[in-house]
Amino acid sequence: MNVSNKEKKVLYWEIIGILFVTILGALSHFIFEWSGQWKPIGGFFPVNESVWEHLKLPFWPLMIFLLIEYNFIKEDSNNLLIGKAIAALISIATILIVYYVE
Secondary structure, three states: OOOOOHHHHHHHHHHHHHHHHHHHHHHHHHHHHOOOOOOOHHHOOOOOOOHHHHHHHHHHOOOOOOOOHHHHHHOOOOOHHHHHHHHHHHHHHHHHEEEEOO
């Protein structure tokens, strides 16, 4: 199987995205505290341990990375926005399932 340069570029960005979302998502637990509990930050990062607040952990890092990634691979990727929307929904659904099935 021959992989094109476009496919390699998209794969590279997706691997970087997984790392970015994982690291920023993990750090998101602490950003509100680190900001001195600045209320505007609370709209984007968790302020407590509720399920609602945990849904922010994957969502905002995904959206931030989408804004960065879109500028670099919009011409090389088909259905980038749909793929990211599905990723956000799966992430949110996974958190809800894990929380309520537990």
